Amino acid sequence: MASGNPFYDDLRNKPEVIDPPESEDLVEIVSESSVNDPAQIALKPNLTVSSSVRELLECPVCLNAMYPPIHQCSNGHTLCSGCKPRVHNRCPTCRHELGNIRCLALEKVAASLELPCKYQSYGCMGIYPYYSKLKHESQCIFRPYNCPYAGSECTVMGDIPYLVAHLKDDHKVDMHNGSTFNHRYVKQNPHEVENATWMLTVFSCFGQYFCLHFEAFQLGMAPVYMAFLRFMGDDNESKNYSYSLEVGGNGRKMSWQGVPRSIRDSHKKVRDSFDGLIIQRNMALFFSGGDRKELKLRVTGRIWKEQ
Template identity: 40%
Template sequence: MDWLEQFYDDGLMNKTTEPNTRASKWELEKEKLVLNNVSELLECPVCLTIMSAPIYQCPNGHTLCSMCKFRVKNCCPICRTDMGSIRCLALEKVAKPLEVPYECPLEDRGCKVTGNIPKLITHIKNHALAIMHDGSRIAIDFARPVSLNTWSWKLRVYKCYGCYFCLYIKRFTSSNATGDVAYIRFMGEENEAKKFSYSLEIGGDGQKLTYQGVPRSIRVRNENFLEEGMFVSPSFWEENEQEFRLKLKGQISQN
Protein backbone atom coordinates (compact mmCIF):
# COMPACT_ATOMS: atom_id res chain seq x y z
CA MET A 1 0.00 0.00 0.00
CA ASP A 2 1.36 3.41 -0.95
CA TRP A 3 0.78 5.06 2.42
CA LEU A 4 2.43 2.15 4.24
CA GLU A 5 5.45 2.14 1.93
CA GLN A 6 5.88 5.88 2.43
CA PHE A 7 5.47 5.50 6.18
CA TYR A 8 8.11 2.77 6.16
CA ASP A 9 10.50 4.69 3.88
CA ASP A 10 10.24 7.79 6.06
CA GLY A 11 11.10 5.66 9.06
CA LEU A 12 14.16 4.27 7.32
CA MET A 13 15.39 7.74 6.42
CA ASN A 14 15.28 8.74 10.08
CA LYS A 15 17.30 5.75 11.27
CA THR A 16 20.74 6.51 12.71
CA THR A 17 21.97 2.92 13.00
CA GLU A 18 24.41 1.52 10.47
CA PRO A 19 22.44 -0.42 7.81
CA ASN A 20 25.24 -2.97 7.32
CA THR A 21 25.07 -4.49 10.78
CA ARG A 22 23.05 -7.66 11.32
CA ALA A 23 21.24 -6.13 14.32
CA SER A 24 20.10 -3.04 12.44
CA LYS A 25 18.89 -5.12 9.51
CA TRP A 26 16.83 -7.22 11.90
CA GLU A 27 15.36 -4.08 13.50
CA LEU A 28 14.33 -2.76 10.09
CA GLU A 29 12.79 -6.06 9.06
CA LYS A 30 10.94 -6.27 12.36
CA GLU A 31 9.60 -2.74 11.91
CA LYS A 32 8.41 -3.57 8.41
CA LEU A 33 6.72 -6.73 9.69
CA VAL A 34 4.92 -4.76 12.41
CA LEU A 35 3.68 -2.18 9.91
CA ASN A 36 2.46 -4.91 7.57
CA ASN A 37 0.57 -6.53 10.44
CA VAL A 38 -0.97 -3.18 11.38
CA SER A 39 -2.02 -2.72 7.77
CA GLU A 40 -3.76 -6.11 7.77
CA LEU A 41 -5.52 -5.33 11.05
CA LEU A 42 -6.82 -2.00 9.76
CA GLU A 43 -7.96 -3.25 6.35
CA CYS A 44 -11.74 -3.32 6.01
CA PRO A 45 -12.83 -6.79 4.77
CA VAL A 46 -15.42 -5.26 2.43
CA CYS A 47 -13.90 -2.17 0.76
CA LEU A 48 -10.26 -3.18 1.52
CA THR A 49 -9.33 0.37 2.55
CA ILE A 50 -7.60 1.36 5.78
CA MET A 51 -10.17 1.88 8.53
CA SER A 52 -10.31 4.89 10.82
CA ALA A 53 -12.66 5.77 13.67
CA PRO A 54 -15.41 4.85 14.06
CA ILE A 55 -14.50 1.17 13.63
CA TYR A 56 -17.18 -1.38 14.50
CA GLN A 57 -16.94 -5.02 15.52
CA CYS A 58 -19.45 -7.84 15.69
CA PRO A 59 -19.89 -9.99 18.86
CA ASN A 60 -17.33 -12.41 17.39
CA GLY A 61 -14.69 -9.70 17.02
CA HIS A 62 -14.78 -9.15 13.24
CA THR A 63 -14.20 -5.49 12.38
CA LEU A 64 -15.74 -3.24 9.75
CA CYS A 65 -15.50 0.41 8.71
CA SER A 66 -18.49 2.66 9.33
CA MET A 67 -19.38 3.06 5.64
CA CYS A 68 -19.41 -0.67 4.97
CA LYS A 69 -21.43 -1.29 8.13
CA PHE A 70 -24.20 0.63 6.43
CA ARG A 71 -23.66 -1.12 3.09
CA VAL A 72 -23.96 -4.62 4.54
CA LYS A 73 -27.08 -3.55 6.47
CA ASN A 74 -25.48 -4.12 9.85
CA CYS A 75 -24.77 -7.80 9.10
CA CYS A 76 -21.20 -9.02 9.65
CA PRO A 77 -19.79 -10.10 6.25
CA ILE A 78 -17.63 -12.76 7.94
CA CYS A 79 -19.96 -14.61 10.33
CA ARG A 80 -23.35 -13.12 9.31
CA THR A 81 -24.27 -12.09 12.85
CA ASP A 82 -25.83 -8.72 13.66
CA MET A 83 -23.12 -6.07 14.02
CA GLY A 84 -24.93 -4.03 16.63
CA SER A 85 -23.20 -0.78 17.60
CA ILE A 86 -20.07 -2.10 19.31
CA ARG A 87 -17.00 0.05 18.67
CA CYS A 88 -13.53 -1.50 18.50
CA LEU A 89 -11.79 1.11 20.64
CA ALA A 90 -8.46 -0.74 20.70
CA LEU A 91 -8.21 -0.75 16.90
CA GLU A 92 -9.32 2.88 16.73
CA LYS A 93 -6.43 3.71 19.06
CA VAL A 94 -4.01 1.88 16.74
CA ALA A 95 -5.41 3.70 13.69
CA LYS A 96 -5.34 7.20 15.17
CA PRO A 97 -1.60 7.97 14.65
CA LEU A 98 -1.91 6.87 11.01
CA GLU A 99 -4.88 9.10 10.18
CA VAL A 100 -4.34 12.01 7.83
CA PRO A 101 -6.79 14.71 8.99
CA TYR A 102 -9.29 16.30 6.64
CA GLU A 103 -9.72 20.04 6.30
CA CYS A 104 -13.09 21.56 7.09
CA PRO A 105 -15.38 21.77 4.01
CA LEU A 106 -15.46 25.52 4.68
CA GLU A 107 -11.68 25.85 4.60
CA ASP A 108 -12.00 28.20 1.61
CA ARG A 109 -13.95 30.58 3.87
CA GLY A 110 -11.19 30.68 6.43
CA CYS A 111 -12.05 27.76 8.74
CA LYS A 112 -8.84 26.12 9.99
CA VAL A 113 -10.37 23.15 11.82
CA THR A 114 -9.04 19.72 10.80
CA GLY A 115 -9.83 16.19 11.90
CA ASN A 116 -11.56 12.98 10.95
CA ILE A 117 -15.06 13.02 9.45
CA PRO A 118 -16.98 12.56 12.76
CA LYS A 119 -15.04 15.46 14.27
CA LEU A 120 -15.77 17.70 11.28
CA ILE A 121 -19.48 16.83 11.32
CA THR A 122 -19.66 17.68 15.03
CA HIS A 123 -17.83 20.94 14.35
CA ILE A 124 -20.21 21.85 11.51
CA LYS A 125 -23.29 21.06 13.61
CA ASN A 126 -22.08 22.82 16.77
CA HIS A 127 -21.29 26.02 14.90
CA ALA A 128 -24.28 25.89 12.51
CA LEU A 129 -21.93 26.14 9.53
CA ALA A 130 -24.21 24.20 7.19
CA ILE A 131 -27.77 23.03 6.72
CA MET A 132 -27.89 19.30 7.46
CA HIS A 133 -30.08 16.91 5.47
CA ASP A 134 -30.88 13.22 5.92
CA GLY A 135 -31.33 11.32 2.68
CA SER A 136 -30.00 11.30 -0.87
CA ARG A 137 -32.64 13.54 -2.46
CA ILE A 138 -31.85 17.20 -3.10
CA ALA A 139 -34.77 19.63 -3.22
CA ILE A 140 -34.12 23.28 -2.43
CA ASP A 141 -36.07 26.47 -3.05
CA PHE A 142 -33.91 29.54 -2.68
CA ALA A 143 -33.47 33.05 -3.98
CA ARG A 144 -30.70 34.93 -5.71
CA PRO A 145 -30.84 38.74 -5.52
CA VAL A 146 -29.71 39.66 -9.02
CA SER A 147 -28.70 43.18 -8.03
CA LEU A 148 -26.21 41.81 -5.48
CA ASN A 149 -24.87 39.28 -7.97
CA THR A 150 -24.52 36.68 -5.25
CA TRP A 151 -26.34 33.66 -3.85
CA SER A 152 -28.50 33.58 -0.75
CA TRP A 153 -26.70 30.33 -0.06
CA LYS A 154 -25.36 28.21 2.79
CA LEU A 155 -23.42 24.96 2.54
CA ARG A 156 -25.64 21.86 2.51
CA VAL A 157 -24.45 18.55 3.97
CA TYR A 158 -26.34 15.35 3.08
CA LYS A 159 -26.12 12.14 5.09
CA CYS A 160 -26.90 9.04 3.03
CA TYR A 161 -25.49 5.55 2.44
CA GLY A 162 -23.63 5.87 5.74
CA CYS A 163 -21.59 8.80 4.36
CA TYR A 164 -21.66 12.59 4.16
CA PHE A 165 -21.75 14.75 1.02
CA CYS A 166 -21.31 18.53 0.68
CA LEU A 167 -23.29 20.54 -1.86
CA TYR A 168 -21.50 23.72 -2.93
CA ILE A 169 -22.41 26.62 -5.17
CA LYS A 170 -19.45 28.89 -5.87
CA ARG A 171 -18.76 31.88 -8.08
CA PHE A 172 -16.38 31.10 -10.95
CA THR A 173 -14.54 33.86 -12.77
CA SER A 174 -11.95 33.58 -15.53
CA SER A 175 -10.94 35.44 -18.66
CA ASN A 176 -13.32 33.23 -20.66
CA ALA A 177 -16.33 32.79 -18.41
CA THR A 178 -18.12 34.09 -15.33
CA GLY A 179 -20.92 32.32 -13.54
CA ASP A 180 -21.81 30.00 -10.69
CA VAL A 181 -20.87 26.33 -10.33
CA ALA A 182 -22.92 23.78 -8.37
CA TYR A 183 -21.11 20.58 -7.39
CA ILE A 184 -20.93 17.89 -4.72
CA ARG A 185 -17.93 16.72 -2.70
CA PHE A 186 -17.61 13.45 -0.77
CA MET A 187 -16.49 13.57 2.86
CA GLY A 188 -13.98 10.75 2.64
CA GLU A 189 -11.23 9.38 0.43
CA GLU A 190 -11.11 9.73 -3.35
CA ASN A 191 -11.29 5.97 -3.99
CA GLU A 192 -14.50 5.82 -1.93
CA ALA A 193 -15.97 8.85 -3.71
CA LYS A 194 -15.84 6.98 -7.02
CA LYS A 195 -18.45 4.55 -5.71
CA PHE A 196 -21.09 7.29 -5.92
CA SER A 197 -22.61 9.58 -8.53
CA TYR A 198 -25.00 12.51 -8.47
CA SER A 199 -27.36 14.49 -10.66
CA LEU A 200 -28.39 18.14 -10.40
CA GLU A 201 -31.11 20.16 -12.05
CA ILE A 202 -31.69 23.86 -11.59
CA GLY A 203 -34.60 25.78 -13.07
CA GLY A 204 -36.64 28.93 -12.93
CA ASP A 205 -38.63 31.20 -15.23
CA GLY A 206 -39.05 28.40 -17.77
CA GLN A 207 -35.34 27.61 -18.01
CA LYS A 208 -33.60 24.42 -16.89
CA LEU A 209 -30.03 23.14 -16.63
CA THR A 210 -29.00 19.57 -15.78
CA TYR A 211 -25.76 17.85 -14.79
CA GLN A 212 -24.55 14.34 -13.92
CA GLY A 213 -21.19 13.52 -12.42
CA VAL A 214 -19.07 11.74 -9.83
CA PRO A 215 -18.18 13.56 -6.59
CA ARG A 216 -14.58 14.30 -5.70
CA SER A 217 -13.16 13.92 -2.20
CA ILE A 218 -12.99 16.97 0.06
CA ARG A 219 -9.25 16.26 0.16
CA VAL A 220 -8.89 17.30 -3.48
CA ARG A 221 -7.67 20.84 -4.02
CA ASN A 222 -9.06 21.98 -7.33
CA GLU A 223 -9.08 25.67 -8.10
CA ASN A 224 -10.81 24.98 -11.41
CA PHE A 225 -13.98 23.51 -9.88
CA LEU A 226 -15.75 24.39 -13.13
CA GLU A 227 -14.62 20.96 -14.33
CA GLU A 228 -16.55 19.07 -11.66
CA GLY A 229 -20.01 20.61 -11.58
CA MET A 230 -22.90 22.37 -13.28
CA PHE A 231 -22.05 25.79 -14.69
CA VAL A 232 -24.78 28.43 -14.51
CA SER A 233 -24.01 31.38 -16.77
CA PRO A 234 -25.20 34.96 -16.10
CA SER A 235 -27.56 34.68 -19.08
CA PHE A 236 -29.56 32.19 -17.04
CA TRP A 237 -30.66 34.93 -14.65
CA GLU A 238 -33.28 37.54 -15.21
CA GLU A 239 -31.93 40.88 -16.34
CA ASN A 240 -33.95 42.96 -13.90
CA GLU A 241 -33.52 43.83 -10.26
CA GLN A 242 -36.31 41.56 -9.00
CA GLU A 243 -35.54 38.64 -6.71
CA PHE A 244 -35.25 35.54 -8.84
CA ARG A 245 -36.72 32.33 -7.40
CA LEU A 246 -34.98 29.07 -8.24
CA LYS A 247 -35.50 25.38 -7.62
CA LEU A 248 -32.50 23.10 -7.26
CA LYS A 249 -33.20 19.38 -7.48
CA GLY A 250 -30.93 16.38 -7.53
CA GLN A 251 -30.08 12.89 -6.38
CA ILE A 252 -27.01 11.24 -4.84
CA SER A 253 -26.72 7.60 -5.92
CA GLN A 254 -24.58 4.63 -4.96
CA ASN A 255 -23.02 2.93 -7.99
Protein backbone atom coordinates in the same frame (compact mmCIF):
# COMPACT_ATOMS: atom_id res chain seq x y z
CA MET B 1 9.25 27.05 23.15
CA ALA B 2 11.97 29.70 22.93
CA SER B 3 15.52 28.43 23.36
CA GLY B 4 17.08 31.71 24.49
CA ASN B 5 19.10 31.85 21.29
CA PRO B 6 17.55 34.44 18.90
CA PHE B 7 19.40 32.96 15.90
CA TYR B 8 17.98 29.53 16.72
CA ASP B 9 14.42 30.73 17.34
CA ASP B 10 14.24 32.74 14.11
CA LEU B 11 15.03 29.62 12.10
CA ARG B 12 12.49 27.54 14.02
CA ASN B 13 9.77 30.00 13.10
CA LYS B 14 10.28 29.03 9.44
CA PRO B 15 10.04 25.22 9.40
CA GLU B 16 10.68 23.41 6.18
CA VAL B 17 9.71 19.78 5.58
CA ILE B 18 12.21 17.92 3.42
CA ASP B 19 11.15 14.82 1.49
CA PRO B 20 13.52 11.92 2.16
CA PRO B 21 15.80 11.50 -0.88
CA GLU B 22 16.12 8.14 -2.58
CA SER B 23 19.07 6.12 -1.29
CA GLU B 24 19.78 2.55 -2.41
CA ASP B 25 21.75 1.86 0.78
CA LEU B 26 19.24 3.20 3.28
CA VAL B 27 15.72 3.30 1.88
CA GLU B 28 13.72 0.09 1.97
CA ILE B 29 11.62 -0.37 -1.16
CA VAL B 30 7.96 -0.61 -0.20
CA SER B 31 5.17 -1.24 -2.70
CA GLU B 32 2.40 1.30 -3.17
CA SER B 33 -0.15 -1.09 -1.67
CA SER B 34 1.88 -2.00 1.40
CA VAL B 35 2.70 1.64 2.17
CA ASN B 36 -0.94 2.27 2.93
CA ASP B 37 -2.04 -1.17 4.12
CA PRO B 38 -1.45 -1.81 7.83
CA ALA B 39 -2.29 -5.47 7.19
CA GLN B 40 0.89 -5.74 5.12
CA ILE B 41 3.04 -4.40 7.97
CA ALA B 42 3.92 -6.68 10.85
CA LEU B 43 2.46 -5.38 14.06
CA LYS B 44 5.03 -5.21 16.85
CA PRO B 45 3.22 -4.12 20.01
CA ASN B 46 6.33 -4.54 22.16
CA LEU B 47 8.47 -2.30 19.96
CA THR B 48 9.65 0.81 21.74
CA VAL B 49 12.04 3.49 20.58
CA SER B 50 13.53 5.56 23.37
CA SER B 51 12.87 9.27 23.36
CA SER B 52 16.62 9.88 23.34
CA VAL B 53 16.97 8.08 19.99
CA ARG B 54 14.09 10.08 18.55
CA GLU B 55 15.69 13.28 19.76
CA LEU B 56 18.93 12.32 17.98
CA LEU B 57 16.99 12.13 14.72
CA GLU B 58 15.29 15.50 15.22
CA CYS B 59 16.87 18.47 13.50
CA PRO B 60 17.74 21.01 16.23
CA VAL B 61 16.67 23.92 14.00
CA CYS B 62 13.41 22.98 12.23
CA LEU B 63 12.55 20.17 14.70
CA ASN B 64 11.56 17.85 11.83
CA ALA B 65 12.83 14.28 11.45
CA MET B 66 16.13 14.13 9.58
CA TYR B 67 16.71 12.09 6.40
CA PRO B 68 19.88 11.50 4.38
CA PRO B 69 22.08 13.32 3.91
CA ILE B 70 22.35 14.16 7.61
CA HIS B 71 25.14 16.70 8.15
CA GLN B 72 27.38 17.18 11.15
CA CYS B 73 30.04 19.64 12.25
CA SER B 74 33.53 18.73 13.45
CA ASN B 75 32.18 18.60 17.02
CA GLY B 76 29.51 16.04 16.09
CA HIS B 77 26.44 18.27 16.16
CA THR B 78 23.93 17.17 13.49
CA LEU B 79 21.67 19.10 11.17
CA CYS B 80 19.24 18.25 8.35
CA SER B 81 20.14 19.01 4.74
CA GLY B 82 17.33 21.54 4.44
CA CYS B 83 18.60 23.70 7.28
CA LYS B 84 22.29 23.60 6.30
CA PRO B 85 22.08 26.48 3.78
CA ARG B 86 19.75 28.40 6.07
CA VAL B 87 22.39 28.59 8.80
CA HIS B 88 24.98 29.79 6.23
CA ASN B 89 27.00 26.58 6.61
CA ARG B 90 27.69 27.19 10.31
CA CYS B 91 26.65 24.87 13.10
CA PRO B 92 23.80 26.55 15.04
CA THR B 93 24.98 24.83 18.23
CA CYS B 94 28.70 25.65 18.35
CA ARG B 95 29.03 28.03 15.36
CA HIS B 96 31.82 25.93 13.78
CA GLU B 97 31.86 25.61 10.02
CA LEU B 98 29.83 22.61 8.84
CA GLY B 99 31.76 21.62 5.73
CA ASN B 100 30.46 18.51 3.94
CA ILE B 101 30.69 15.92 6.70
CA ARG B 102 27.87 13.35 6.73
CA CYS B 103 26.81 11.52 9.84
CA LEU B 104 26.66 8.03 8.32
CA ALA B 105 26.31 6.36 11.71
CA LEU B 106 23.08 8.24 12.50
CA GLU B 107 21.73 7.54 9.01
CA LYS B 108 22.28 3.80 9.61
CA VAL B 109 20.66 3.99 13.03
CA ALA B 110 17.60 5.56 11.40
CA ALA B 111 17.52 2.79 8.76
CA SER B 112 17.26 0.19 11.55
CA LEU B 113 14.25 1.80 13.24
CA GLU B 114 10.59 0.92 12.87
CA LEU B 115 8.01 3.33 14.24
CA PRO B 116 4.21 3.54 14.56
CA CYS B 117 2.27 5.81 12.21
CA LYS B 118 1.63 9.24 13.69
CA TYR B 119 -2.08 8.66 13.03
CA GLN B 120 -2.18 5.77 15.47
CA SER B 121 -4.77 7.62 17.59
CA TYR B 122 -7.05 7.71 14.51
CA GLY B 123 -6.88 3.93 14.08
CA CYS B 124 -3.73 3.12 12.10
CA MET B 125 -1.97 0.24 13.86
CA GLY B 126 0.87 -0.29 11.37
CA ILE B 127 4.59 -0.19 12.22
CA TYR B 128 6.78 1.24 9.46
CA PRO B 129 10.50 1.52 8.68
CA TYR B 130 11.84 4.97 9.47
CA TYR B 131 12.49 5.85 5.83
CA SER B 132 9.06 4.57 4.68
CA LYS B 133 7.04 6.13 7.48
CA LEU B 134 6.82 9.61 5.95
CA LYS B 135 5.52 8.28 2.62
CA HIS B 136 2.96 6.10 4.39
CA GLU B 137 1.70 9.01 6.49
CA SER B 138 1.16 11.14 3.37
CA GLN B 139 -1.22 8.44 2.08
CA CYS B 140 -2.53 6.89 5.30
CA ILE B 141 -6.26 6.19 5.04
CA PHE B 142 -6.59 7.11 8.72
CA ARG B 143 -5.12 10.59 8.34
CA PRO B 144 -7.58 13.32 9.38
CA TYR B 145 -9.61 15.33 6.90
CA ASN B 146 -9.59 19.11 6.49
CA CYS B 147 -12.81 20.95 7.25
CA PRO B 148 -14.78 21.14 3.96
CA TYR B 149 -16.39 24.46 4.82
CA ALA B 150 -15.90 26.99 1.98
CA GLY B 151 -15.58 30.72 2.26
CA SER B 152 -13.18 30.84 5.21
CA GLU B 153 -9.74 29.60 6.10
CA CYS B 154 -10.90 27.02 8.62
CA THR B 155 -7.94 25.00 9.88
CA VAL B 156 -9.91 22.38 11.83
CA MET B 157 -9.01 18.75 11.07
CA GLY B 158 -10.49 15.48 12.26
CA ASP B 159 -12.34 12.32 11.35
CA ILE B 160 -15.74 12.44 9.65
CA PRO B 161 -17.95 12.29 12.79
CA TYR B 162 -15.93 15.09 14.36
CA LEU B 163 -16.15 17.27 11.23
CA VAL B 164 -19.91 16.70 10.90
CA ALA B 165 -20.39 17.94 14.48
CA HIS B 166 -17.98 20.82 13.81
CA LEU B 167 -19.90 21.92 10.67
CA LYS B 168 -23.18 21.81 12.55
CA ASP B 169 -22.09 23.50 15.77
CA ASP B 170 -19.39 25.93 14.66
CA HIS B 171 -20.36 26.80 11.07
CA LYS B 172 -24.14 26.42 11.57
CA VAL B 173 -24.41 24.39 8.36
CA ASP B 174 -27.85 23.03 7.41
CA MET B 175 -28.08 19.27 7.95
CA HIS B 176 -30.55 17.12 6.01
CA ASN B 177 -31.37 13.42 5.88
CA GLY B 178 -32.18 11.76 2.58
CA SER B 179 -30.80 11.31 -0.92
CA THR B 180 -32.86 13.98 -2.70
CA PHE B 181 -32.70 17.73 -2.27
CA ASN B 182 -34.43 20.92 -3.32
CA HIS B 183 -32.07 23.79 -2.68
CA ARG B 184 -33.22 27.41 -3.09
CA TYR B 185 -30.64 30.12 -3.75
CA VAL B 186 -31.55 33.81 -3.55
CA LYS B 187 -29.31 36.83 -4.09
CA GLN B 188 -30.69 40.36 -4.09
CA ASN B 189 -27.81 41.91 -6.03
CA PRO B 190 -26.59 39.29 -8.50
CA HIS B 191 -24.26 41.77 -10.25
CA GLU B 192 -21.80 41.69 -7.33
CA VAL B 193 -19.71 38.58 -7.60
CA GLU B 194 -16.37 39.92 -6.39
CA ASN B 195 -17.04 38.63 -2.88
CA ALA B 196 -17.86 35.00 -3.62
CA THR B 197 -21.25 34.05 -2.28
CA TRP B 198 -21.53 30.44 -1.24
CA MET B 199 -23.79 28.03 0.55
CA LEU B 200 -23.08 24.63 2.01
CA THR B 201 -25.58 21.96 2.97
CA VAL B 202 -24.68 18.53 4.39
CA PHE B 203 -26.79 15.51 3.45
CA SER B 204 -26.82 12.18 5.27
CA CYS B 205 -27.75 9.10 3.25
CA PHE B 206 -26.52 5.55 2.66
CA GLY B 207 -24.65 5.81 5.97
CA GLN B 208 -22.43 8.55 4.51
CA TYR B 209 -22.26 12.35 4.41
CA PHE B 210 -22.23 14.60 1.34
CA CYS B 211 -21.61 18.34 0.99
CA LEU B 212 -23.62 20.34 -1.54
CA HIS B 213 -21.82 23.54 -2.57
CA PHE B 214 -23.47 26.40 -4.42
CA GLU B 215 -21.52 29.58 -5.07
CA ALA B 216 -20.77 32.53 -7.27
CA PHE B 217 -17.31 33.31 -8.61
CA GLN B 218 -15.58 35.05 -11.48
CA LEU B 219 -14.63 32.82 -14.41
CA GLY B 220 -12.32 35.05 -16.42
CA MET B 221 -14.43 38.15 -17.09
CA ALA B 222 -17.73 36.33 -16.72
CA PRO B 223 -19.51 35.85 -13.39
CA VAL B 224 -20.90 32.34 -13.02
CA TYR B 225 -22.73 30.19 -10.51
CA MET B 226 -21.71 26.63 -9.78
CA ALA B 227 -23.21 23.72 -7.86
CA PHE B 228 -21.28 20.56 -7.03
CA LEU B 229 -21.27 17.71 -4.53
CA ARG B 230 -18.41 16.46 -2.36
CA PHE B 231 -18.15 13.17 -0.49
CA MET B 232 -17.04 13.15 3.14
CA GLY B 233 -14.62 10.25 2.82
CA ASP B 234 -11.81 8.96 0.62
CA ASP B 235 -11.72 8.99 -3.16
CA ASN B 236 -12.01 5.22 -3.54
CA GLU B 237 -15.31 5.34 -1.61
CA SER B 238 -16.68 8.40 -3.41
CA LYS B 239 -16.62 6.49 -6.71
CA ASN B 240 -19.36 4.22 -5.38
CA TYR B 241 -21.86 7.09 -5.66
CA SER B 242 -23.29 9.34 -8.36
CA TYR B 243 -25.46 12.41 -8.28
CA SER B 244 -27.55 14.60 -10.55
CA LEU B 245 -28.38 18.31 -10.42
CA GLU B 246 -31.03 20.29 -12.25
CA VAL B 247 -31.81 23.99 -12.45
CA GLY B 248 -34.26 25.82 -14.68
CA GLY B 249 -37.12 28.24 -15.23
CA ASN B 250 -39.33 29.71 -17.93
CA GLY B 251 -39.80 26.28 -19.44
CA ARG B 252 -36.04 25.62 -19.75
CA LYS B 253 -33.69 23.60 -17.63
CA MET B 254 -30.06 22.56 -17.33
CA SER B 255 -28.91 19.28 -15.80
CA TRP B 256 -25.67 17.73 -14.64
CA GLN B 257 -24.66 14.21 -13.64
CA GLY B 258 -21.38 13.37 -12.00
CA VAL B 259 -19.45 11.60 -9.28
CA PRO B 260 -18.97 13.40 -5.95
CA ARG B 261 -15.38 14.39 -5.29
CA SER B 262 -13.72 13.39 -2.03
CA ILE B 263 -13.06 16.15 0.49
CA ARG B 264 -9.43 15.04 0.25
CA ASP B 265 -9.52 17.37 -2.78
CA SER B 266 -9.74 20.97 -1.63
CA HIS B 267 -12.86 22.97 -2.30
CA LYS B 268 -10.90 25.28 -4.62
CA LYS B 269 -9.44 22.36 -6.58
CA VAL B 270 -12.89 20.96 -7.29
CA ARG B 271 -14.27 24.36 -8.23
CA ASP B 272 -11.35 25.22 -10.50
CA SER B 273 -11.69 21.89 -12.32
CA PHE B 274 -15.29 22.90 -13.26
CA ASP B 275 -16.50 19.49 -12.09
CA GLY B 276 -20.11 20.50 -11.49
CA LEU B 277 -23.12 22.35 -12.83
CA ILE B 278 -22.00 25.76 -14.12
CA ILE B 279 -24.58 28.44 -14.90
CA GLN B 280 -23.72 31.71 -16.62
CA ARG B 281 -25.16 34.74 -14.82
CA ASN B 282 -27.35 35.79 -17.76
CA MET B 283 -28.85 32.31 -17.93
CA ALA B 284 -29.32 32.27 -14.15
CA LEU B 285 -31.17 35.59 -14.31
CA PHE B 286 -33.30 34.30 -17.18
CA PHE B 287 -34.23 31.27 -15.05
CA SER B 288 -35.09 33.64 -12.20
CA GLY B 289 -37.68 35.54 -14.24
CA GLY B 290 -38.96 38.97 -13.18
CA ASP B 291 -36.96 42.12 -13.86
CA ARG B 292 -33.55 40.36 -13.63
CA LYS B 293 -32.64 42.38 -10.51
CA GLU B 294 -32.85 39.44 -8.14
CA LEU B 295 -31.49 35.94 -8.48
CA LYS B 296 -33.93 33.20 -7.54
CA LEU B 297 -32.66 29.76 -8.42
CA ARG B 298 -33.90 26.38 -7.29
CA VAL B 299 -31.44 23.51 -7.63
CA THR B 300 -32.87 20.02 -7.29
CA GLY B 301 -30.85 16.85 -7.17
CA ARG B 302 -30.48 13.24 -6.22
CA ILE B 303 -27.71 11.01 -4.84
CA TRP B 304 -27.62 7.29 -5.53
CA LYS B 305 -25.32 4.37 -4.88
CA GLU B 306 -23.93 2.53 -7.88
CA GLN B 307 -24.53 -1.23 -8.01
